Amino acid sequence: MTRRVALVTGGSRGIGAAIAVRLAAEGADVVITYARSADRAAEVVGQIEAAGARGLAMAADSADAGALVAAVERTVAEFGRIDIVVSSAGIAPFGPLEEVTLAEVDNTLAIHARASFVLAQAAARHMGPGGRIICIGSSFVERVPYPGWTLYAMSKSALIGLTKGLARDLGPRGITANLVHPGSTDTEMNPADSPEAAEERRYTALDRYCSPDDIAATVAHLAGEGGRNITGAAITVDAGTTA
Protein backbone atom coordinates (compact mmCIF):
# COMPACT_ATOMS: atom_id res chain seq x y z
CA MET A 1 0.00 0.00 0.00
CA THR A 2 1.28 3.50 -0.83
CA ARG A 3 2.58 5.36 2.22
CA ARG A 4 0.89 8.63 3.07
CA VAL A 5 2.91 11.83 3.31
CA ALA A 6 2.31 14.50 5.96
CA LEU A 7 3.63 18.06 6.32
CA VAL A 8 3.53 19.56 9.83
CA THR A 9 4.45 23.23 10.33
CA GLY A 10 6.21 24.12 13.58
CA GLY A 11 7.33 20.53 14.04
CA SER A 12 10.61 21.22 15.82
CA ARG A 13 9.17 21.45 19.32
CA GLY A 14 6.05 21.05 21.46
CA ILE A 15 2.71 20.08 19.96
CA GLY A 16 3.93 20.04 16.35
CA ALA A 17 6.79 17.67 17.21
CA ALA A 18 4.40 15.30 19.02
CA ILE A 19 2.04 15.34 16.01
CA ALA A 20 4.90 14.61 13.60
CA VAL A 21 6.15 11.62 15.59
CA ARG A 22 2.62 10.28 16.11
CA LEU A 23 1.78 10.48 12.40
CA ALA A 24 5.04 8.64 11.68
CA ALA A 25 4.06 5.93 14.16
CA GLU A 26 0.72 5.64 12.31
CA GLY A 27 2.58 4.92 9.08
CA ALA A 28 3.06 8.28 7.35
CA ASP A 29 6.29 9.79 6.08
CA VAL A 30 6.57 13.22 7.66
CA VAL A 31 8.06 16.58 6.66
CA ILE A 32 8.34 19.22 9.38
CA THR A 33 9.00 22.93 9.14
CA TYR A 34 10.58 25.22 11.70
CA ALA A 35 11.63 28.86 12.02
CA ARG A 36 14.90 28.82 14.00
CA SER A 37 15.46 25.49 15.78
CA ALA A 38 17.44 23.51 13.19
CA ASP A 39 19.01 21.25 15.83
CA ARG A 40 15.70 20.50 17.51
CA ALA A 41 14.11 19.81 14.13
CA ALA A 42 16.90 17.33 13.31
CA GLU A 43 16.17 15.52 16.60
CA VAL A 44 12.49 15.22 15.64
CA VAL A 45 13.49 13.82 12.24
CA GLY A 46 15.49 11.21 14.17
CA GLN A 47 12.35 10.28 16.13
CA ILE A 48 10.31 10.08 12.91
CA GLU A 49 12.90 7.73 11.43
CA ALA A 50 13.02 5.70 14.66
CA ALA A 51 9.28 5.14 14.15
CA GLY A 52 10.10 3.53 10.79
CA ALA A 53 9.12 6.47 8.59
CA ARG A 54 10.97 8.80 6.29
CA GLY A 55 11.46 12.29 7.74
CA LEU A 56 12.71 15.65 6.54
CA ALA A 57 13.02 19.08 8.19
CA MET A 58 12.79 22.34 6.25
CA ALA A 59 13.35 25.88 7.46
CA ALA A 60 10.19 27.77 6.43
CA ASP A 61 9.01 30.82 8.33
CA SER A 62 5.22 30.66 8.43
CA ALA A 63 5.14 34.47 8.17
CA ASP A 64 6.57 34.03 4.66
CA ALA A 65 3.84 32.74 2.33
CA GLY A 66 6.35 31.99 -0.43
CA ALA A 67 8.41 29.79 1.90
CA LEU A 68 5.32 27.77 2.82
CA VAL A 69 4.35 27.21 -0.81
CA ALA A 70 7.94 26.18 -1.52
CA ALA A 71 7.80 23.69 1.39
CA VAL A 72 4.68 22.10 -0.12
CA GLU A 73 6.23 21.96 -3.59
CA ARG A 74 9.46 20.44 -2.23
CA THR A 75 7.48 17.85 -0.27
CA VAL A 76 5.66 16.77 -3.43
CA ALA A 77 8.90 16.79 -5.46
CA GLU A 78 10.84 14.68 -2.94
CA PHE A 79 8.10 12.41 -1.55
CA GLY A 80 5.87 12.18 -4.61
CA ARG A 81 2.62 13.21 -2.92
CA ILE A 82 1.04 15.07 -0.02
CA ASP A 83 -1.90 13.65 1.94
CA ILE A 84 -1.99 15.39 5.33
CA VAL A 85 -1.11 18.97 6.30
CA VAL A 86 -1.13 20.25 9.86
CA SER A 87 -0.72 23.96 10.66
CA SER A 88 0.76 23.96 14.15
CA ALA A 89 3.42 26.71 13.99
CA GLY A 90 2.43 29.41 16.42
CA ILE A 91 3.46 32.18 18.73
CA ALA A 92 1.91 33.57 21.90
CA PRO A 93 1.77 37.37 21.77
CA PHE A 94 0.58 38.59 25.16
CA GLY A 95 0.37 41.96 26.85
CA PRO A 96 -1.69 45.07 27.50
CA LEU A 97 -4.03 45.95 24.65
CA GLU A 98 -2.70 49.52 24.46
CA GLU A 99 0.83 48.26 23.77
CA VAL A 100 0.07 45.93 20.85
CA THR A 101 1.68 47.32 17.69
CA LEU A 102 0.41 47.06 14.13
CA ALA A 103 3.53 45.07 13.29
CA GLU A 104 2.59 42.50 15.96
CA VAL A 105 -0.96 42.34 14.60
CA ASP A 106 0.29 41.72 11.07
CA ASN A 107 2.91 39.16 12.16
CA THR A 108 0.47 37.19 14.32
CA LEU A 109 -2.23 37.13 11.67
CA ALA A 110 0.38 36.06 9.11
CA ILE A 111 1.68 33.14 11.21
CA HIS A 112 -1.68 31.86 12.46
CA ALA A 113 -4.31 32.77 9.88
CA ARG A 114 -2.65 33.57 6.54
CA ALA A 115 -0.16 30.71 6.83
CA SER A 116 -2.94 28.19 7.48
CA PHE A 117 -4.81 29.45 4.40
CA VAL A 118 -1.70 29.40 2.21
CA LEU A 119 -0.69 25.92 3.35
CA ALA A 120 -4.17 24.53 2.71
CA GLN A 121 -4.43 26.19 -0.69
CA ALA A 122 -0.99 25.01 -1.81
CA ALA A 123 -1.48 21.47 -0.53
CA ALA A 124 -4.99 21.13 -1.98
CA ARG A 125 -3.53 21.60 -5.47
CA HIS A 126 -1.80 18.23 -5.03
CA MET A 127 -4.13 16.29 -2.73
CA GLY A 128 -6.30 13.44 -3.89
CA PRO A 129 -9.36 11.90 -2.21
CA GLY A 130 -8.63 11.14 1.44
CA GLY A 131 -6.58 14.31 1.88
CA ARG A 132 -6.62 15.82 5.36
CA ILE A 133 -6.17 19.47 6.34
CA ILE A 134 -5.89 20.08 10.09
CA CYS A 135 -5.24 23.36 11.91
CA ILE A 136 -4.23 23.86 15.51
CA GLY A 137 -6.38 26.59 17.05
CA SER A 138 -6.86 27.35 20.74
CA SER A 139 -9.52 26.99 23.43
CA PHE A 140 -9.27 30.81 23.62
CA VAL A 141 -11.56 30.99 20.59
CA GLU A 142 -14.34 29.72 22.86
CA ARG A 143 -13.41 31.54 26.05
CA VAL A 144 -10.67 34.08 26.78
CA PRO A 145 -10.12 33.64 30.50
CA TYR A 146 -7.58 36.45 31.08
CA PRO A 147 -6.82 39.95 29.78
CA GLY A 148 -3.88 40.42 27.41
CA TRP A 149 -4.80 37.79 24.81
CA THR A 150 -7.05 39.72 22.40
CA LEU A 151 -4.70 39.52 19.42
CA TYR A 152 -3.95 35.83 19.96
CA ALA A 153 -7.65 34.95 20.31
CA MET A 154 -8.55 36.96 17.21
CA SER A 155 -5.85 35.31 15.12
CA LYS A 156 -6.94 31.80 16.13
CA SER A 157 -10.64 32.56 15.62
CA ALA A 158 -9.98 33.06 11.90
CA LEU A 159 -9.31 29.32 11.68
CA ILE A 160 -12.98 28.54 12.33
CA GLY A 161 -14.10 30.25 9.13
CA LEU A 162 -11.13 28.83 7.26
CA THR A 163 -11.99 25.28 8.32
CA LYS A 164 -15.69 25.54 7.47
CA GLY A 165 -14.94 27.16 4.10
CA LEU A 166 -12.33 24.54 3.23
CA ALA A 167 -14.76 21.77 4.15
CA ARG A 168 -17.21 23.12 1.56
CA ASP A 169 -14.57 23.90 -1.09
CA LEU A 170 -12.80 20.55 -0.83
CA GLY A 171 -15.54 18.17 0.28
CA PRO A 172 -16.53 17.37 -3.32
CA ARG A 173 -12.96 16.11 -3.83
CA GLY A 174 -13.05 13.88 -0.74
CA ILE A 175 -10.69 16.09 1.25
CA THR A 176 -11.55 16.96 4.88
CA ALA A 177 -10.65 20.06 6.91
CA ASN A 178 -10.78 20.17 10.69
CA LEU A 179 -9.59 22.19 13.64
CA VAL A 180 -8.20 21.07 17.00
CA HIS A 181 -8.33 23.53 19.89
CA PRO A 182 -5.78 22.74 22.61
CA GLY A 183 -6.20 24.06 26.11
CA SER A 184 -3.24 24.49 28.47
CA THR A 185 -0.62 22.15 27.06
CA ASP A 186 2.79 21.47 28.57
CA THR A 187 5.28 22.93 26.07
CA GLU A 188 7.91 25.65 26.09
CA MET A 189 5.10 28.07 25.17
CA ASN A 190 3.14 27.16 28.30
CA PRO A 191 5.16 25.01 30.74
CA ALA A 192 3.14 23.02 33.28
CA ASP A 193 5.56 24.16 36.01
CA SER A 194 5.31 27.92 35.35
CA PRO A 195 4.01 30.30 38.06
CA GLU A 196 0.69 30.64 36.16
CA ALA A 197 0.23 26.91 35.58
CA ALA A 198 -1.52 26.15 38.88
CA GLU A 199 -4.29 28.61 38.03
CA GLU A 200 -4.62 27.24 34.48
CA ARG A 201 -4.88 23.72 35.88
CA ARG A 202 -7.55 24.83 38.35
CA TYR A 203 -9.72 26.00 35.43
CA THR A 204 -9.79 22.48 33.98
CA ALA A 205 -12.46 19.93 34.84
CA LEU A 206 -9.95 17.07 35.01
CA ASP A 207 -7.38 18.95 37.13
CA ARG A 208 -4.63 18.34 34.62
CA TYR A 209 -2.66 20.00 31.86
CA CYS A 210 -2.77 18.47 28.40
CA SER A 211 0.40 16.83 27.14
CA PRO A 212 1.46 17.38 23.51
CA ASP A 213 0.66 13.68 23.01
CA ASP A 214 -3.00 14.35 23.95
CA ILE A 215 -3.27 16.83 21.09
CA ALA A 216 -1.36 14.54 18.73
CA ALA A 217 -3.75 11.65 19.45
CA THR A 218 -6.75 13.74 18.34
CA VAL A 219 -4.92 14.93 15.22
CA ALA A 220 -4.02 11.31 14.40
CA HIS A 221 -7.67 10.33 14.77
CA LEU A 222 -8.76 13.05 12.35
CA ALA A 223 -5.93 12.19 9.95
CA GLY A 224 -6.77 8.48 9.96
CA GLU A 225 -9.80 6.29 9.33
CA GLY A 226 -11.66 7.84 12.26
CA GLY A 227 -11.69 11.19 10.48
CA ARG A 228 -13.20 9.89 7.24
CA ASN A 229 -16.61 11.46 7.85
CA ILE A 230 -15.61 14.44 9.98
CA THR A 231 -15.17 17.76 8.19
CA GLY A 232 -15.67 21.41 9.04
CA ALA A 233 -15.48 20.44 12.70
CA ALA A 234 -13.62 21.75 15.72
CA ILE A 235 -12.57 19.44 18.56
CA THR A 236 -11.51 21.01 21.83
CA VAL A 237 -8.85 19.11 23.81
CA ASP A 238 -8.61 21.19 26.98
CA ALA A 239 -9.25 18.87 29.95
CA GLY A 240 -12.63 20.60 30.27
CA THR A 241 -11.50 24.20 30.70
CA THR A 242 -14.30 25.46 28.46
CA ALA A 243 -16.88 22.99 29.84
Ligand code: NDP
Ligand atom coordinates in the same frame (compact mmCIF):
# COMPACT_ATOMS: atom_id res chain seq x y z
P1 NDP B 1 6.08 25.95 21.16
O1 NDP B 1 6.50 27.36 21.42
O2 NDP B 1 6.47 24.88 22.11
O3 NDP B 1 6.54 25.53 19.67
C1 NDP B 1 6.24 26.38 18.61
C2 NDP B 1 6.61 25.73 17.31
O4 NDP B 1 6.18 26.59 16.25
C3 NDP B 1 8.10 25.52 17.15
O5 NDP B 1 8.31 24.37 16.38
C4 NDP B 1 8.51 26.77 16.40
O6 NDP B 1 9.67 26.61 15.59
C5 NDP B 1 7.32 26.95 15.48
N1 NDP B 1 7.19 28.31 15.00
C6 NDP B 1 6.98 29.45 15.70
N2 NDP B 1 6.94 30.51 14.90
C7 NDP B 1 7.14 30.04 13.65
C8 NDP B 1 7.22 30.63 12.38
N3 NDP B 1 7.09 31.96 12.20
N4 NDP B 1 7.44 29.84 11.29
C9 NDP B 1 7.58 28.50 11.44
N5 NDP B 1 7.53 27.87 12.62
C10 NDP B 1 7.31 28.64 13.72
O7 NDP B 1 4.48 26.03 21.04
P2 NDP B 1 3.36 24.90 21.25
O8 NDP B 1 3.83 23.59 20.80
O9 NDP B 1 2.82 25.06 22.62
O10 NDP B 1 2.23 25.46 20.26
C11 NDP B 1 1.90 24.81 19.03
C12 NDP B 1 0.56 25.37 18.56
O11 NDP B 1 -0.43 25.09 19.56
C13 NDP B 1 0.56 26.88 18.39
O12 NDP B 1 -0.18 27.22 17.24
C14 NDP B 1 -0.11 27.39 19.65
O13 NDP B 1 -0.75 28.63 19.45
C15 NDP B 1 -1.11 26.28 19.91
N6 NDP B 1 -1.61 26.21 21.28
C16 NDP B 1 -0.75 25.93 22.32
C17 NDP B 1 -1.24 25.89 23.61
C18 NDP B 1 -0.38 25.58 24.80
O14 NDP B 1 -0.88 25.69 25.94
N7 NDP B 1 0.87 25.18 24.62
C19 NDP B 1 -2.67 26.14 23.91
C20 NDP B 1 -3.47 26.42 22.72
C21 NDP B 1 -2.94 26.44 21.46
P3 NDP B 1 11.15 27.00 16.18
O15 NDP B 1 11.51 25.89 17.12
O16 NDP B 1 12.02 27.04 14.98
O17 NDP B 1 10.99 28.31 16.88
